[in-house]
Amino acid sequence: PKTSARVLNARVHDISKANVGRVFEQVFGYPLALDPRTHSGPMVQKSEINGVHDGQIVTGPLAHPVPGCAYQHPVESWIRDGVSEDLRCTFVGDHIVQVFRKEKDKAARFQTQYLETTLRDPDDCFTEEEQAMIVQFCAVLGLDFGSMDILRDYADGGRLYIVDVNKTCMPVLSMPVRNLEIGLRRIGEAAEAVILRQANH
Numbered sequence: 001p002k003t004s005a006r007v008l009n010a011r012v013h014d015i016s017k018a019n020v021g022r023v024f025e026q027v028f029g030y031p032l033a034l035d036p037r038t039h040s041g042p043m044v045q046k047s048e049i050n051g052v053h054d055g056q057i058v059t060g061p062l063a064h065p066v067p068g069c070a071y072q073h074p075v076e077s078w079i080r081d082g083v084s085e086d087l088r089c090t091f092v093g094d095h096i097v098q099v100f101r102k103e104k105d106k107a108a109r110f111q112t113q114y115l116e117t118t119l120r121d122p123d124d125c126f127t128e129e130e131q132a133m134i135v136q137f138c139a140v141l142g143l144d145f146g147s148m149d150i151l152r153d154y155a156d157g158g159r160l161y162i163v164d165v166n167k168t169c170m171p172v173l174s175m176p177v178r179n180l181e182i183g184l185r186r187i188g189e190a191a192e193a194v195i196l197r198q199a200n201h
Contacts, residue, residue, distance in 0.1 A: 008194070011142030015165045016048045017070035020141070024162050027137045032072050032161050036065040044072040046110070050166060055110030072163060076155035082106040083115065087125055087150040090169045090183070091138050092190035093197075096122040096131060098183060100172045117175040119183050130160055137162060145169060145191065 021033030034043050039060040046055040048070050057074060065071065077084045088100040099120040104113070122131055134148070149164040169191075171183045 008144040034071045036062040036071040042074045075151040075153045077151040093194040097190045
């Protein structure tokens with residue numbers, strides 16, 4: 001039988017870095033993806049497959065780009081000497097629930113080892129306009145439930161770059177247990193609210 005029930009993430013068909021780059025440029029108006037054959041200068045090379053954590057800086061142009069890899073703008077997200085900032089946003093329904101703010105050592109920039117992880121409210125990390133654009137990005141991509149890795153380029157006027165998307169809301173496990181519990185509870189409450197709204201329609 002036909003049903004009007006909403007299936008979360010039913011419209012998400014492609015979270016590859018290539019597609020994330022296309023949607024990002026469509027919404028934000030400036031590119032994340034680079035053409036490795038024509039770009040002159042540093043680029044981030046990383047696998048299209050999520051969770052590999054094999055990012056590295058390479059210099060273009062490349063005569064032979066690596067098959068299965070995406071090439072992205074090298075975001076200068078340094079908040080102090082040798083320390084970068086990553087903002088992992090939890091998105092549920094139609095809003096950003098919270099942000100896991102991570103600090104990384106330069107040597108582990110593309111890895112999952114963190115110097116510090118804190119739980120932040122979206123208003124502490126993004127302007128209203130930025131939040132609206134992030135929500136729009138999720139709408140175009142079709143994301144109802146998931147997380148995004150967002151970087152701010154402090155060397156380029158503070159521009160945001162959404163560099164990765166996941167169809168899960170996995171928190172950062174390295175943070176203190178108390179904060180982890182708070183983060184998981186917020187995710188659960190936001191998901192419950194979406195389900196209840198759907199049930200009442």
